[in-house]
Amino acid sequence: MNWSESAWKHIEATYQSILQMPFIEELAYGTLPKEKFRFYMAQDSLYLEHFGRALALIAARAQDIQDTLSYLKYAETAIIVENALHESYFRDFGVTDKGIMQPACHHYVHFLKSTAALEAVEIAMAALLPCFWIYKKVGDHICSQLQSDNNPYQKWIDTYGGEDFADAVQQAISICDRAASETTPAIREKMKEAFITSSRMEYSFWEGAYDLKEWTR
Numbered sequence: 001m002n003w004s005e006s007a008w009k010h011i012e013a014t015y016q017s018i019l020q021m022p023f024i025e026e027l028a029y030g031t032l033p034k035e036k037f038r039f040y041m042a043q044d045s046l047y048l049e050h051f052g053r054a055l056a057l058i059a060a061r062a063q064d065i066q067d068t069l070s071y072l073k074y075a076e077t078a079i080i081v082e083n084a085l086h087e088s089y090f091r092d093f094g095v096t097d098k099g100i101m102q103p104a105c106h107h108y109v110h111f112l113k114s115t116a117a118l119e120a121v122e123i124a125m126a127a128l129l130p131c132f133w134i135y136k137k138v139g140d141h142i143c144s145q146l147q148s149d150n151n152p153y154q155k156w157i158d159t160y161g162g163e164d165f166a167d168a169v170q171q172a173i174s175i176c177d178r179a180a181s182e183t184t185p186a187i188r189e190k191m192k193e194a195f196i197t198s199s200r201m202e203y204s205f206w207e208g209a210y211d212l213k214e215w216t217r
Contacts, residue, residue, distance in 0.1 A: 003180030004173045007126070007192050008133075011199040015134060018203050019141055023210040028142040030151035034093055037153065040209035042098045043105040045086040047205070050109040051131060052079035057116040058124050067175055074132075074168065088155065103215060104208030108201040115194055122179040126191035129176055130198040135160045136169040 008015075018024060023040070026032035052075045059071035089095070101109065116124040139160030151157065159165065180188050207213070 002177045004177050007195045010196055014199045014203055021206055023206045027153050036210055038093050038095050039212050041086055041089050045098055046101050047105050048078045054112045054116040061121040104204045120187050122183050122187050123190045123194050125176050125179055127194035127198050130202050132169045132172045134202050
């Protein structure tokens with residue numbers, strides 16, 4: 001069993017919980033209240049700006065030049081391509097101000113950036129992997145089982161259920177597997193811990209959007 005297979009087993013319960021979240025189920029059926037989706041899109045746009053920076057940090061620190069090129073491409077995608085989707089949705093759903101980072105977004109972003117800057121690069125790669133992998137699996141799940149006609153959120157579903165995104169996800173998984181195979185047992189364990197933590201934060205991000213969770217003061 002390679003590293004990614006073992007790591008996924010540790011977050012399978014979290015992933016199944018994500019699939020059962022009201023946010024995901026209502027998004028799939030097109031019944032998610034627009035207020036909740038607007039909150040999510042604003043927070044996700046803020047998140048992606050910093051996710052892109054974390055990816056760029058990994059690119060700068062990677063030992064393999066091909067990994068550097070891959071993570072630079074991921075960073076460009078996060079900042080430019082996916083933000084273009086958000087801008088389209090901002091027009092469609094009347095979002096005029098992203099606002100500030102709310103708790104779930106703030107905690108996730110700072111975990112990723114601190115890990116990318118201060119931990120071994122292999123751990124940083126593992127920490128950023130759930131954002132790729134879980135989103136892809138959620139997109140596939142919606143496309144294969146829950147998709148409805150005339151869904152106002154179809155653009156989001158198509159983005160994460162598409163083949164281009166699938167290729168990037170598989171490449172990121174393969175990079176992590178190779179990095180894990182070439183490092184020490186202690187680093188592999190920390191990679192797993194970072195992967196688990198980010199997976200939990202994925203759950204919290206969607207939960208925060210559904211609950212419209214903001215700072216209390």
